[in-house]
Amino acid sequence: MSKKLILASSSPRRQELLSQVKIPFQIRKPNIDESQIDTNNPIDKVQQLAALKGQAVEMKEANEVILSADTVVAFQNRIFEKPKNHQDAYEMLKALSGCVHEVYSGIMIRSLDREEMIVECTNVEFWPLTDEEIQWYLSTKEPFDKAGSYGIQGIGSTFVKKITGDYYNVVGLPLSRVVRSLREFGIYSEGN
Numbered sequence: 533m534s535k536k537l538i539l540a541s542s543s544p545r546r547q548e549l550l551s552q553v554k555i556p557f558q559i560r561k562p563n564i565d566e567s568q569i570d571t572n573n574p575i576d577k578v579q580q581l582a583a584l585k586g587q588a589v590e591m592k593e594a595n596e597v598i599l600s601a602d603t604v605v606a607f608q609n610r611i612f613e614k615p616k617n618h619q620d621a622y623e624m625l626k627a628l629s630g631c632v633h634e635v636y637s638g639i640m641i642r643s644l645d646r647e648e649m650i651v652e653c654t655n656v657e658f659w660p661l662t663d664e665e666i667q668w669y670l671s672t673k674e675p676f677d678k679a680g681s682y683g684i685q686g687i688g689s690t691f692v693k694k695i696t697g698d699y700y701n702v703v704g705l706p707l708s709r710v711v712r713s714l715r716e717f718g719i720y721s722e723g724n
């Protein structure tokens with residue numbers, strides 16, 4: 533029986549990344565209250581949130597494979613998710629300026645008879661940022677739907693001095709690792 537991938541995510545980035553590698557999917561958006569996960573451990577956090585999102589989406593057919601994910605920035609025992617407002621975003625970027633932080637993504641893949649949880653970590657070092665640079669960046673609105681208040685794939689790329697690990701993990705999905713796991717679930721790129 534051929535398998536069908538369901539992406540349990542509203543993130544345009546995750547949709548673009550799967551499309552980039554020609555994996556066909558349908559979107560089924562999870563509706564969850566992220567504040568119910570209350571932990572300071574970034575690995576626990578991304579795992580629990582990815583699981584919650586994946587379970588919030590109904591499996592409608594026996595051949596469906598559901599993929600859900602969560603991404604956070606971790607810095608000095610703190611977790612930075614999407615900013616609540618302008619001030620929150622300013623404080624995150626001010627904290628990350630000139631330092632190394634980690635970006636964690638948790639990915640849950642589940643089908644009727646199996647389940648896998650992936651956690652991937654990427655280290656990102658920022659150049660020192662001036663207040664003017666941060667304020668201008670906030671005015672572009674790019675930070676507001678992104679964990680840690682920046683987008684490495686956009687203007688946020690100008691902040692990045694060094695990255696160690698998978699770039700795509702920072703954007704929200706560690707692509708090559710996910711593609712390999714999806715094959716185990718019977719999901720392949722078009723024509724493959």
Ligand SMILES: Cc1cn([C@H]2C[C@H](O)[C@@H](COP(=O)(O)OP(=O)(O)OP(=O)(O)O)O2)c(=O)[nH]c1=O
Pocket residue numbers: 540541542543544545546562585601602603604605614635677678679680682683684685688702703704
């Ligand atoms: C650090 C960083 C995060 N992000 C994004 C990836 C995620 O979409 C977002 C973190 O929020 P998430 O809660 O992981 O995802 P989401 O709310 O966008 O989508 P859904 O829960 O429906 O799957 O931050 C970037 O796009 N670029 C970056 O450089």
